[in-house]
Amino acid sequence: QDKPVLRFSAVFSEQDIRAEMMKQFGEGVAGFSTLEPYYGGNLFKQGTELVALQRGNLEMGNIAPQDVSNQIPAWSLLTSGYLFRDAEHLRKFFDSEVGAEFKKMAEDQLGIRILGPTYFGIRQVGLRIDKEIKTPADMAGVKLRMPGGDAWQFLGTALGANPTPMAYAEVYTGLQTGAIDGQDNPLPNVENMKFYEVMKQIVLTSHLVGYDLLVISKAAWDKLAPADQEALQAAATAAIDFSQAKHVEREAELLKKFETDGLKIYAPDVDAFRANTQKLYLESELAKSWPEGALDKINAL
Amino acid sequence: MASLTRIGAWLHARAENLLAAMLATMFVVFIVQIVFRYLLNFPIGWTHEISVIMWVWLVLFGTAFVVRDHEEIRFDLLYSTVSERTRRAMVVICAVTVVFFFAISLPAVLDYIGFMKVEKTAYLKIRFDWLYSIYGLFAVAMIVRQLWLGYQAIWGRPGDPIDVTKIKSGI
Amino acid sequence: MSLAFALSLGLITVLAFMGLPMGASMITGSILYLLMRGQDMGIAAEQLLNGMYTNYIMLAVPLFILAAEIMNSGSLSERLLNWCNAVVGRFRGGLAQVNILQSIVFAGMSGSAIADAAGSGKMMQYMMTKDGKYTPSYAAALTAATAVIGPIIPPSIPMVLYALVADTSIGYLFLGGVVPGLLMAGLMMLQVAITARIRNFPVEQPVPLRQLPRMTWQALPVLLMPAVLMFGIYGGVTTPTEAAAVAAFYALIVSVFIYRAVKLPDLYSSVLTSAKTTASIGMLIAGALVFNYVVTIENIPRTISATLLAWDLDPTMFLIAVNILLLLLGCVLEGTTILLVIVPVLIPTAQALGIDMVHFGVVVVVNIMLGLITPPYGLLLFIMTRIANTSMRALVADVGPFLVGLIIALLVFTFVPDTVLWLPKLFGYVSPSITP
Numbered sequence: 001q002d003k004p005v006l007r008f009s010a011v012f013s014e015q016d017i018r019a020e021m022m023k024q025f026g027e028g029v030a031g032f033s034t035l036e037p038y039y040g041g042n043l044f045k046q047g048t049e050l051v052a053l054q055r056g057n058l059e060m061g062n063i064a065p066q067d068v069s070n071q072i073p074a075w076s077l078l079t080s081g082y083l084f085r086d087a088e089h090l091r092k093f094f095d096s097e098v099g100a101e102f103k104k105m106a107e108d109q110l111g112i113r114i115l116g117p118t119y120f121g122i123r124q125v126g127l128r129i130d131k132e133i134k135t136p137a138d139m140a141g142v143k144l145r146m147p148g149g150d151a152w153q154f155l156g157t158a159l160g161a162n163p164t165p166m167a168y169a170e171v172y173t174g175l176q177t178g179a180i181d182g183q184d185n186p187l188p189n190v191e192n193m194k195f196y197e198v199m200k201q202i203v204l205t206s207h208l209v210g211y212d213l214l215v216i217s218k219a220a221w222d223k224l225a226p227a228d229q230e231a232l233q234a235a236a237t238a239a240i241d242f243s244q245a246k247h248v249e250r251e252a253e254l255l256k257k258f259e260t261d262g263l264k265i266y267a268p269d270v271d272a273f274r275a276n277t278q279k280l281y282l283e284s285e286l287a288k289s290w291p292e293g294a295l296d297k298i299n300a301l
Numbered sequence: 302m303a304s305l306t307r308i309g310a311w312l313h314a315r316a317e318n319l320l321a322a323m324l325a326t327m328f329v330v331f332i333v334q335i336v337f338r339y340l341l342n343f344p345i346g347w348t349h350e351i352s353v354i355m356w357v358w359l360v361l362f363g364t365a366f367v368v369r370d371h372e373e374i375r376f377d378l379l380y381s382t383v384s385e386r387t388r389r390a391m392v393v394i395c396a397v398t399v400v401f402f403f404a405i406s407l408p409a410v411l412d413y414i415g416f417m418k419v420e421k422t423a424y425l426k427i428r429f430d431w432l433y434s435i436y437g438l439f440a441v442a443m444i445v446r447q448l449w450l451g452y453q454a455i456w457g458r459p460g461d462p463i464d465v466t467k468i469k470s471g472i
Numbered sequence: 473m474s475l476a477f478a479l480s481l482g483l484i485t486v487l488a489f490m491g492l493p494m495g496a497s498m499i500t501g502s503i504l505y506l507l508m509r510g511q512d513m514g515i516a517a518e519q520l521l522n523g524m525y526t527n528y529i530m531l532a533v534p535l536f537i538l539a540a541e542i543m544n545s546g547s548l549s550e551r552l553l554n555w556c557n558a559v560v561g562r563f564r565g566g567l568a569q570v571n572i573l574q575s576i577v578f579a580g581m582s583g584s585a586i587a588d589a590a591g592s593g594k595m596m597q598y599m600m601t602k603d604g605k606y607t608p609s610y611a612a613a614l615t616a617a618t619a620v621i622g623p624i625i626p627p628s629i630p631m632v633l634y635a636l637v638a639d640t641s642i643g644y645l646f647l648g649g650v651v652p653g654l655l656m657a658g659l660m661m662l663q664v665a666i667t668a669r670i671r672n673f674p675v676e677q678p679v680p681l682r683q684l685p686r687m688t689w690q691a692l693p694v695l696l697m698p699a700v701l702m703f704g705i706y707g708g709v710t711t712p713t714e715a716a717a718v719a720a721f722y723a724l725i726v727s728v729f730i731y732r733a734v735k736l737p738d739l740y741s742s743v744l745t746s747a748k749t750t751a752s753i754g755m756l757i758a759g760a761l762v763f764n765y766v767v768t769i770e771n772i773p774r775t776i777s778a779t780l781l782a783w784d785l786d787p788t789m790f791l792i793a794v795n796i797l798l799l800l801l802g803c804v805l806e807g808t809t810i811l812l813v814i815v816p817v818l819i820p821t822a823q824a825l826g827i828d829m830v831h832f833g834v835v836v837v838v839n840i841m842l843g844l845i846t847p848p849y850g851l852l853l854f855i856m857t858r859i860a861n862t863s864m865r866a867l868v869a870d871v872g873p874f875l876v877g878l879i880i881a882l883l884v885f886t887f888v889p890d891t892v893l894w895l896p897k898l899f900g901y902v903s904p905s906i907t908p
């Protein structure tokens with residue numbers, strides 16, 4: 001009974017769809033290893049899992065691509081706005097040749113093996129104000145809460161807004177009282193955190209496909225027999241498929257729910273947003289670290 | 302010896318200046334943040350980062366160099382009722398234990414701090430090994446302090462009586 | 473539970489009993505655990521540093537401490553006392569009622585009971601005992617009991633700490649404390665009024681009513697402060713964390729520019745004292761963060777939750793058990809330690825039982841505040857015996873009736889959740905356990 005233990009740490013809660021995904025995964029690998037999951041950021045805080053993996057304090061994690069791009073600047077391409085169109089496109093990328101190059105970078109430079117992207121919804125702008133948003137120009141002066149850090153604030157600016165950093169836990173009261181005018185999160189988060197109660201409209205900007213990376217440390221991976229490695233990858237893919245389908249379904253349900261709750265929901269001129277965002281990215285410092293031609297290859301997928 | 306004490310007192314006063322400056326910075330930066338977002342409608346993020354950095358440094362620097370042991374939050378129910386002799390013995394046992402565990406963990410701790418050179422803060426791009434180096438200082442200071450306390454307990458004069466009104470608590 | 477965990481817990485307990493500061497005890501015990509499990513001992517640094525770096529909400533704590541220090545060093549408390557005296561001094565047991573009324577207003581500005589007792593409490597003690605009107609122990613007992621409501625009425629440092637461990641909205645927690653705090657104060661006023669008749673407490677020289685407007689005007693900047701804070705938070709100017717900075721800023725402006733009572737050296741000493749207090753409470757938080765890793769990787773909360781759920785407790789029984797546990801722990805432990813180490817272990821069970829986290833939070837905080845006036849280990853008792861120069865025995869005897877009243881109030885909050893949740897709901901709070 002000395003099956004290797006896979007300690008897994010994630011920020012999402014034990015009630016999240018992705019916790020169910022991990023349960024499935026755990027059952028899938030039970031034959032040759034034991035999954036020990038810790039949820040809610042209780043073991044390692046958000047954004048600190050990558051270093052824990054690198055230092056051997058964790059075998060598996062669900063880490064944000066932004067954390068990878070902290071250490072591998074080329075990865076900032078994969079965190080840029082209006083890159084992936086939807087969950088399908090995201091998956092297609094990670095299965096593609098150019099995707100393999102990025103995965104290899106992470107494996108070689110960080111010692112982590114990426115099992116696949118865990119989709120959790122497309123980020124949409126939600127506002128507490130009535131103003132109709134069609135183009136980035138309409139977002140001028142809107143205090144839009146975005147996660148902290150330059151890259152996120154850049155995306156907020158590209159959307160035309162006044163990006164405002166604020167702790168996630170304070171966003172609800174911020175919206176309620178007007179300290180901020182809006183937030184950008186995938187619909188399932190909007191439901192979890194009850195943001196919809198204090199919002200008037202959802203602008204379907206679809207500016208960023210939200211995903212994390214299900215990863216295993218290379219050290220833990222290399223300890224497995226080839227057959228077990230194959231089984232682990234298969235279990236991960238199946239679990240990710242399940243979670244992705246659930247999320248896509250949930251987003252559709254929530255759109256209907258929020259609409260019946262009386263929120264105004266509409267799509268702006270997404271092409272105008274995309275053109276503006278991609279233009280600003282290409283002019284910025286960020287794009288300098290992007291691998292030659294990678295953006296075109298992803299667009300073509 | 303007298304001049305050594307004077308230098309020590311001078312250093313302690315400077316450490317106090319620094320500690321007060323950290324809290325003052327945190328306070329000012331908060332006000333700037335509110336003014337920029339609410340009054341000027343120009344939200345800024347780096348204020349956020351400075352105040353968190355001040356918080357981390359304030360606590361570790363303060364504990365290492367400014368706050369005295371009797372001002373820390375501690376459970377002194379038993380400690381304050383036992384005889385002087387027993388109390389001295391307790392101080393020595395604590396000192397030996399703390400020195401042992403802090404010393405034995407020091408290499409791994411320094412290794413972690415060094416490892417953090419791979420990460421930078423989100424706004425000011427400060428390398429985390431620099432930012433987190435305060436823990437290294439704190440750990441070394443803990444060891445030195447406990448050695449001193451242990452030495453005092455064995456060879457020094459009796460400690461001051463405990464002043465309960467000086468107990469610190471945030472609540 | 474592994475042997476390593478048992479030994480780690482044992483070491484922490486022994487070190488703490490021997491007088492080592494709690495924060496250092498927890499870090500030391502955690503290193504023992506890491507060593508025994510053959511884990512990376514760098515985790516001690518990792519958990520402490522990342523835990524402190526990523527918890528922005530905690531920054532409210534030092535700023536609320538700073539606000540209280542500035543208020544105590546200025547003449548804010550004095551003007552407030554004069555005003556309270558003009559309002560309720562004329563009744564039997566007038567000064568005792570003044571003590572309660574000023575505690576309510578002070579509670580609306582300060583987040584710390586210790587700060588309330590050490591600041592305005594000291595002044596109250598002097599006024600009540602200077603002509604032998606009240607016995608030192610009665611005055612001290614009342615000051616201790618009224619200081620308890622300081623962090624129940626918002627703002628509140630313990631509630632910030634609870635929000636941290638329970639992942640709850642600070643804004644709603646603050647609102648949840650308003651009604652319980654006022655009820656507790658009302659109950660004490662009633663108790664004082666009754667005791668005043670029995671013991672024939674003195675009446676103060678009534679301040680002529682026509683002077684009241686002038687005194688109100690003088691005290692106005694202080695009286696307005698709770699409103700300013702509430703407007704800041706609920707009017708969209710600040711987040712609850714930032715409100716702490718506004719509190720300090722407002723106190724600074726009032727004492728330096730309006731009352732001109734604070735000089736630069738006073739200000740420096742306020743900042744330094746606050747910084748030291750911050751460092752010592754921060755060290756306790758730091759130690760709890762490191763030990764939390766040990767508790768988590770040992771799956772302690774999950775195990776305890778499973779055990780408790782297997783007993784098939786209903787929420788009421790669970791809450792009774794929590795009240796008893798916390799009141800007992802409060803007799804021997806410091807409140808911050810209970811909040812940061814014991815409460816996180818109880819939260820998963822409370823959630824599983826469908827107990828509202830804001831309701832639970834207020835109940836927990838009231839419990840912890842009562843721990844400040846329960847012997848043998850009650851910080852407020854220690855401080856008041858020193859300030860009043862009275863014996864612990866006399867003080868405990870006089871605190872007794874107030875403690876009984878406050879425990880009854882606690883039971884009411886426990887079993888009538890709407891005493892807590894009514895106001896938050898009015899401001900749009902939806903209890904997550906009620907919505908599907």
Ligand code: NA
Nearest residue numbers: 579582622627
């Ligand atoms: Na308060």
Ligand code: NA
Nearest residue numbers: 571575615618
């Ligand atoms: Na009082």
